[in-house]
Amino acid sequence: MSESYVGISWNRQKKIYDAIIGVVVLIYLALFIGVGSLLHPTSTIETLLIRGFGTAAILSLHIVLIIGPLCRLSPKFLPLLYNRRHLGVATFFLGLVHGGIATFQFHALGELNPFVSILINNTRFDSVPDFPFQILGLAALIILFLMAVTSHDFWLKNLTAPVWKTLHTLVYIAYGLLIAHVALGVLQAETNPILAVSLGIGMLLVVGLHLTAAFKESKTDTEEPNGKGDYVEVCSVDEIPENRACIATVSGERVAVFKYDGKVSAISNVCQHQNGPLGEGEIIDGCITCPWHGFQYEPETGASPPPFTEKVPTFNVKITGGKVLVDKTPNKAGTRVEPVSIDG
Amino acid sequence: MKKKEFYIGYLPEMPEGIAKVVRPFTALLIVLVFVLGIIFLIGQRPFAKSYFEFGNVQDFEGTIQARPIPFLLVVSDEKTEGLPKFERIPLVAEGKDGAEELIRSYDGSRVKLKGTRIYRDSLQMIEVVGGSIVKSGGEGQIAPEKEESLGIHTLNGEIIDSKCYLGVMNPGNQKTHKICAINCLRGGIPALFVVRDKAGNTSELWLLGEDGKPVNEKIFDYVAEPVKMKGEVKRRGAFLYFYSNPDSIERLN
Numbered sequence: 073m074s075e076s077y078v079g080i081s082w083n084r085q086k087k088i089y090d091a092i093i094g095v096v097v098l099i100y101l102a103l104f105i106g107v108g109s110l111l112h113p114t115s116t117i118e119t120l121l122i123r124g125f126g127t128a129a130i131l132s133l134h135i136v137l138i139i140g141p142l143c144r145l146s147p148k149f150l151p152l153l154y155n156r157r158h159l160g161v162a163t164f165f166l167g168l169v170h171g172g173i174a175t176f177q178f179h180a181l182g183e184l185n186p187f188v189s190i191l192i193n194n195t196r197f198d199s200v201p202d203f204p205f206q207i208l209g210l211a212a213l214i215i216l217f218l219m220a221v222t223s224h225d226f227w228l229k230n231l232t233a234p235v236w237k238t239l240h241t242l243v244y245i246a247y248g249l250l251i252a253h254v255a256l257g258v259l260q261a262e263t264n265p266i267l268a269v270s271l272g273i274g275m276l277l278v279v280g281l282h283l284t285a286a287f288k289e290s291k292t293d294t295e296e297p298n299g300k301g302d303y304v305e306v307c308s309v310d311e312i313p314e315n316r317a318c319i320a321t322v323s324g325e326r327v328a329v330f331k332y333d334g335k336v337s338a339i340s341n342v343c344q345h346q347n348g349p350l351g352e353g354e355i356i357d358g359c360i361t362c363p364w365h366g367f368q369y370e371p372e373t374g375a376s377p378p379p380f381t382e383k384v385p386t387f388n389v390k391i392t393g394g395k396v397l398v399d400k401t402p403n404k405a406g407t408r409v410e411p412v413s414i415d416g
Numbered sequence: 417m418k419k420k421e422f423y424i425g426y427l428p429e430m431p432e433g434i435a436k437v438v439r440p441f442t443a444l445l446i447v448l449v450f451v452l453g454i455i456f457l458i459g460q461r462p463f464a465k466s467y468f469e470f471g472n473v474q475d476f477e478g479t480i481q482a483r484p485i486p487f488l489l490v491v492s493d494e495k496t497e498g499l500p501k502f503e504r505i506p507l508v509a510e511g512k513d514g515a516e517e518l519i520r521s522y523d524g525s526r527v528k529l530k531g532t533r534i535y536r537d538s539l540q541m542i543e544v545v546g547g548s549i550v551k552s553g554g555e556g557q558i559a560p561e562k563e564e565s566l567g568i569h570t571l572n573g574e575i576i577d578s579k580c581y582l583g584v585m586n587p588g589n590q591k592t593h594k595i596c597a598i599n600c601l602r603g604g605i606p607a608l609f610v611v612r613d614k615a616g617n618t619s620e621l622w623l624l625g626e627d628g629k630p631v632n633e634k635i636f637d638y639v640a641e642p643v644k645m646k647g648e649v650k651r652r653g654a655f656l657y658f659y660s661n662p663d664s665i666e667r668l669n
C-alpha cells in the first residue's frame with residue numbers, strides 16, 4: 073500500500089498476466105506481418121508495421137475498457153482487473169510504435185517539422201472523407217502517454233486520488249478520439265465493410281457493457297430511503313453475509329455496511345487506492361480488503377493498519393428492528409466509530 | 417449459503433470458481449484477437465503492383481534534362497529500325513525532395529549517377545543518391561520526341577506525388593497518404609494527376625501549369641482527394657502531360 077509503491081511489487085498472478093500480454097502481442101505482430109507479406113507481396117514493410125501495431129493497440133484498448141464493466145457485472149472477472157494497468161501501458165507502447173512509424177513515414181524527411189506537418193498540412197476540418205484524422209491519433213497518444221507515465225501508485229499518491237482518477241477517466245476521451253481516428257482515416261480509403269463492422273461491434277461492446285454495469289448498480293444499490301432524523305435505513309441485518317457488506321447510497325455517497333463477528337460497521341465504499349468498491353470486498357484477518365488490489369482498512373476506523381496511512385470516512389450506525397440505519401453525515405476519514413452489536 | 421469466493425491478487429493461486437470463468441474467458445479473448453487480426457489482413461484493399469528496390473543502388477548513365485520535370489535520358493546501344501532506343505526516366509532525390517537541386521548544374525550534360533529504381537506498371541523513376549552525380553564527359557545526347565496535343569479536357573482524378581505513388585509507399589495515394597503527398601509536393605517532387613476509368617484502369621499524367629512549370633505550391637489543399645481540373649492534355653514520347661490552370665480545380669466531394 074502506501075509504503076509499497078517503491079518499486080512495483082511482483083507476484084505470481086502479475087507475472088502470469090504480463091507473460092500472457094507479451095506472448096499474445098508478439099504472436100499477433102508476427103502473424104500480422106508474416107501472413108501480411110505473403111498475402112500482399114507488394115505491400116511495404118512500413119505499411120504492415122503501421123497497421124500491425126495500430127490494430128494491436130486498438131484491440132488491446134478495447135480489452136482494457138471492457139474489463140471494468142465486466143468486473144462490476146461479476147466479481148469472477150476480477151483477476152483481469154488486478155493488473156489491468158499493465159495492459160494499459162502495453163496499449164500505449166503499441167500506439168507509440170504505430171504513431172512513431174507513421175510520423176516518420178509520412179511526415180519526416182520533408183521541409184516541415186514532422187509534428188508541424190501533422191498539425192497544419194491537412195486543413196479539411198470541414199470534410200468527413202478528408203478530415204485530418206492524424207491529429208486525433210496524436211491527441212489520443214498524448215493522453216495514453218500521460219496515463220502510462222502516471223500509472224504507478226507513486227503518482228496516485230502524489231497527484232491525490234481524485235486528480236489521478238480524473239486523469240485516468242480521460243481514457244474515454246482517448247477512446248473516442250481513436251474511434252474517430254480510424255473511422256475518418258483508414259476507413260475512408262478502405263472498401264471492405266468487414267473493417268467498419270468490426271469497429272462498430274467493438275464500440276457497441278464497450279458502450280453496451282458500461283451501460284449494463286451502470287444499470288445493474290443503480291438497481292442493486294438500496295435507494296436512499298426516507299430519513300428518520302439524521303439516520304437512514306439501508307438494509308436489514310440478515311441481508312448481509314458474514315464478513316461481507318451491503319452497499320447503499322446515503323446523501324449521494326456510497327456506503328459499505330459490513331457484518332462481522334456479530335457486529336456491524338459502516339465506511340465509505342470508495343477505496344483510496346483507485347476508487348475500488350470496498351463493499352464488494354471481504355473482511356480478511358479483521359480488515360476490509362478491497363476487491364481490486366487488496367488495500368485493507370479496519371472496519372471500526374476506516375484506516376489502513378500501520379504502517380499504512382490510507383483512511384476513508386466512517387459512518388455512525390444503529391440497528392433497530394433488525395434494520396441497519398446509517399448516519400447521513402460521514403465522519404472525517406479515519407474517525408473511530410464503535411461497531412454496533414447485532415444482538416442489541 | 418455457500419461462501420462466496422474472493423479473489424486476492426497477491427495469493428499465488430486464484431480460487432477455483434473464479435479460475436473456471438477467467439481461464440476460458442481469457443482463452444476466448446486471445447483466439448478472438450488472432451481471428452480479428454486475420455480479418456483485418458484479409459479485409460485490406462488490394463495493394464498496387466508497385467516497387468521500390470530499396471537497398472539495391474545501381475549505376476546509371478545518361479543525359480540530364482531539367483524540363484519539364486527532371487529526367488535522365490538513357491540511350492541504349494540497341495537500335496529499333498535503325499534508330500537508337502532511348503527512355504526518359506524521371507528523377508527524384510532522397511526523402512521527400514525533388515531532384516531540381518541535385519541536377520541544377522547538370523542540365524543537358526552527360527552524367528553518371530547512382531540511384532534506386534522505383535516502378536509501377538509502365539512508369540518508372542530513379543531515386544538519385546545525393547552527391548552521386550558526376551559529369552561523364554562526352555556530348556549530351558538529345559532524343560527527338562514527337563509532341564501531340566490531345567485537346568482541352570476536364571478530367572476527374574486525384575493529384576498525388578509521383579514518388580510514393582510509383583512505389584516508395586504502398587498504398588501511396590488516397591486518404592491515408594494525403595499529408596505525405598503534400599509533404600512530397602512541398603519538397604518539389606513532381607505531381608501526377610491520376611485518372612481512373614470505370615473498370616479501374618488508371619492513366620497517369622504529369623501535372624504542370626499552363627506555362628509548363630510545376631504548380632505544386634498551389635494545389636496542396638486538393639491533394640489525394642477526388643477533384644476535377646481543366647487543361648490541355650499532350651502526349652510527348654511515352655508520357656502524358658496535363659497543362660492545367662490550378663484555379664480550375666474543383667472538389668468532387
Ligand code: HEM
Nearest residue numbers: 122123126127129130167171174175206209210213258592
Ligand atoms: C502520432 C500519433 C498517430 C499518428 C501520426 C497516426 C497515424 C495513422 C495513419 C497515417 C494511419 C493510416 C495508416 C494506413 O493504414 O495507411 C493510422 C491508422 C490507424 N491508427 Fe493511428 N496514428 C497515431 C496514433 C494512434 C494511436 C495512439 C492508436 C491506438 C492506440 C492508433 C490506432 C490506429 C488504428 C487502429 C489505425 C487503423 C489501422 C491502420 O491503418 O494502421 N493510432 N494512424
Ligand code: FES
Nearest residue numbers: 343346348362365
Ligand atoms: S482500488 Fe486498488 S486496492 Fe482498492
